[in-house]
Amino acid sequence: xxxxxxxxxxxxxxxxxxxxxxxxxxxxxxxxxxxxxxxxxxxxxxxxxxxxxxxxxxxxxxxxxxxxxxxxxxxxxxxxxxxxxxxxxxxxxxxxxxxxxxxxxxxxxxxxxxxxxxxxxxxxxxxxxxxxxxxxxxxxxxxxxxxxxxxxxxxxxxxxxxxxxxxxxxxxxxxxxxxxxxxxxxxxxxxxxxxxxxxxxxxxxxxxxxxxxxxxxxxxxxxxxxxxxxxxxxxxxxxxxxxxxxxxxxxxxxxxxxxxxxxxxxxxxxxxxxxxxxxxxxxxxxxxxxxxxxxxxxxxx
Amino acid sequence: xxxxxxxxxxxxxxxxxxxxxxxxxxxxxxxxxxxxxxxxxxxxxxxxxxxxxxxxxxxxxxxxxxxxxxxxxxxxxxxxxxxxxxxxxxxxxxxxxxxxxxxxxxxxxxxxxxxxxxxxxxxxxxxxxxxxxxxxxxxxxxxxxxxxxxxxxxxxxxxxxxxxxxxxxxxxxxxxxxxxxxxxxxxxxxxxxxxxxxxxxxxxxxxxxxxxxxxxxxxxxxxxxxxxxxxxxxxxxxxxxxxxxxxxxxxxxxxxxxxxxxxxxxxxxxxxxxxxxxxxxxxx
Numbered sequence: 001x002x003x004x005x006x007x008x009x010x011x012x013x014x015x016x017x018x019x020x021x022x023x024x025x026x027x028x029x030x031x032x033x034x035x036x037x038x039x040x041x042x043x044x045x046x047x048x049x050x051x052x053x054x055x056x057x058x059x060x061x062x063x064x065x066x067x068x069x070x071x072x073x074x075x076x077x078x079x080x081x082x083x084x085x086x087x088x089x090x091x092x093x094x095x096x097x098x099x100x101x102x103x104x105x106x107x108x109x110x111x112x113x114x115x116x117x118x119x120x121x122x123x124x125x126x127x128x129x130x131x132x133x134x135x136x137x138x139x140x141x142x143x144x145x146x147x148x149x150x151x152x153x154x155x156x157x158x159x160x161x162x163x164x165x166x167x168x169x170x171x172x173x174x175x176x177x178x179x180x181x182x183x184x185x186x187x188x189x190x191x192x193x194x195x196x197x198x199x200x201x202x203x204x205x206x207x208x209x210x211x212x213x214x215x216x217x218x219x220x221x222x223x224x225x226x227x228x229x230x231x232x233x234x235x236x237x238x239x240x241x242x243x244x245x246x247x248x249x250x251x252x253x254x255x256x257x258x259x260x261x262x263x264x265x266x267x268x269x270x271x272x273x274x275x276x277x278x279x280x281x282x283x284x285x286x287x288x289x290x291x292x293x294x295x296x297x298x299x300x301x
Numbered sequence: 302x303x304x305x306x307x308x309x310x311x312x313x314x315x316x317x318x319x320x321x322x323x324x325x326x327x328x329x330x331x332x333x334x335x336x337x338x339x340x341x342x343x344x345x346x347x348x349x350x351x352x353x354x355x356x357x358x359x360x361x362x363x364x365x366x367x368x369x370x371x372x373x374x375x376x377x378x379x380x381x382x383x384x385x386x387x388x389x390x391x392x393x394x395x396x397x398x399x400x401x402x403x404x405x406x407x408x409x410x411x412x413x414x415x416x417x418x419x420x421x422x423x424x425x426x427x428x429x430x431x432x433x434x435x436x437x438x439x440x441x442x443x444x445x446x447x448x449x450x451x452x453x454x455x456x457x458x459x460x461x462x463x464x465x466x467x468x469x470x471x472x473x474x475x476x477x478x479x480x481x482x483x484x485x486x487x488x489x490x491x492x493x494x495x496x497x498x499x500x501x502x503x504x505x506x507x508x509x510x511x512x513x514x515x516x517x518x519x520x521x522x523x524x525x526x527x528x529x530x531x532x533x534x535x536x537x538x539x540x541x542x543x544x545x546x547x548x549x550x551x552x553x554x555x556x557x558x559x560x561x562x563x564x565x566x567x568x569x570x571x572x573x574x575x576x577x578x579x580x581x582x583x584x585x
Contacts, residue, residue, distance in 0.1 A: 291525055292347075292351050292525060293525050294526035295526070
């Protein structure tokens with residue numbers, strides 16, 4: 001392993017007031033109906049359909065996989081979602097259920113959601129998930145170490161996880177809700193990208209606040225600067241708390257205006273969500289039929 | 302001597318236990334007797350209706366889950382609150398063009414009606430539920446349960462009594478509702494919302510929109526998360542619109558003339574589903 005901790009702290013500090021102001025402007029954008037429909041379809045295709053509960057069963061995961069492949073049985077023209085995200089022990093189930101489709105299987109690993117375990121078993125968990133067939137690994141960083149200022153340890157663990165992933169893509173969860181400041185979010189983003197992350201991701205979904213537009217914008221700007229400096233594209237995944245279609249579209253506007261059209265694909269941007277899917281389907285049906293929909297008409301994962 | 306500029310009331314909507322302005326930012330100037338400008342009120346949009354339905358759906362199960370006794374207490378408290386503000390309501394009705402004596406009578410009737418339905422909350426299931434004779438060793442019960450979220454089109458007049466007559470039986474029966482208030486008497490509807498809000502009625506159980514019927518009714522009729530429509534004083538075209546679109550998700554529809562405000566207990570049953578349960582008789 002030839003990687004070393006980058007010379008930071010060269011991460012810039014974040015102007016929280018300016019950030020809030022800019023986000024408020026993104027939220028105020030109005031969209032024409034036609035653009036809205038294409039944005040909703042794009043958002044749908046970017047979803048990592050997620051179930052991360054202690055009560056998950058193979059049956060539930062299979063059901064989720066069917067939904068991933070054809071989100072709305074009444075409208076086969078809609079795209080499939082990007083991936084299904086599950087715990088490592090259910091990766092095999094998801095992989096089998098999704099064989100022959102282009103939906104990928106993502107697995108959380110590394111003592112998700114706390115990350116409070118020794119590095120060796122966390123790496124083993126990644127290798128296990130990859131061996132079971134995971135295409136993507138969502139790891140959590142050690143927030144405790146990060147907040148102690150032990151950035152080198154965090155860098156090393158991300159780098160080690162990247163190696164353990166092999167061919168699988170690595171998404172690094174910063175758990176921004178526990179990092180307290182935007183400066184920390186920015187620094188953790190820079191650290192993760194330097195250490196080899198393919199994606200940076202806001203949250204586990206187990207801590208609130210999760211993917212606020214503000215932290216997402218901080219991370220998008222970090223990706224932009226990293227790309228300008230190194231030429232390498234890194235993906236972004238806001239996760240947790242994005243429940244309605246309107247919020248999702250705001251994120252897409254933000255993405256388009258920060259990183260540009262190259263990132264506007266499921267390859268470079270994902271939503272970690274479960275309830276968002278139904279709201280997007282309801283909005284798409286509303287656009288098609290003109291009638292407001294009932295949540296009761298959509299499958300409850 | 303201080304001369305104070307009077308604080309004029311901004312009449313807003315009532316959605317999810319809050320008083321927001323319409324998201325569309327539009328307002329309508331209300332004219333009283335002789336074309337005098339009385340107040341501005343919100344012209345609700347389709348999106349306000351959507352928001353109201355979301356709030357109603359969220360609140361409905363909690364309301365239905367409260368004990369019948371508590372629902373009665375809350376309705377009774379609404380009547381108490383209305384009694385306490387009777388003079389204000391009478392004055393407001395007068396501003397909207399009613400005669401002084403008529404306005405006072407209307408407020409009294411509204412209070413009576415609320416008390417009446419408050420009493421029905423813990424009785425209607427006994428009166429309308431049945432024990433059915435069956436030819437097997439079972440008890441067989443049929444009990445009414447609330448339909449869910451109901452859209453109410455209030456009559457243009459009477460402004461307060463019409464609204465209360467539309468809403469009270471639904472509340473007694475555990476439904477949540479989204480009400481389109483009278484366009485000629487919108488002010489009493491908004492003030493009545495304040496009464497509801499002061500009566501421990503959980504937010505979202507009643508949502509009140511003011512605006513134009515031709516704008517809101519089509520959306521209400523097609524909305525698939527509304528389970529029924531109770532419409533008072535509608536014309537033939539409006540009735541056809543409701544009937545045709547209610548078929549989309551098989552809404553229950555109850556059409557009444559504007560003056561059907563008599564406290565009929567069967568009004569509760571219009572938006573109840575009958576659930577029948579079989580229970581085995583103990584083997585001796």
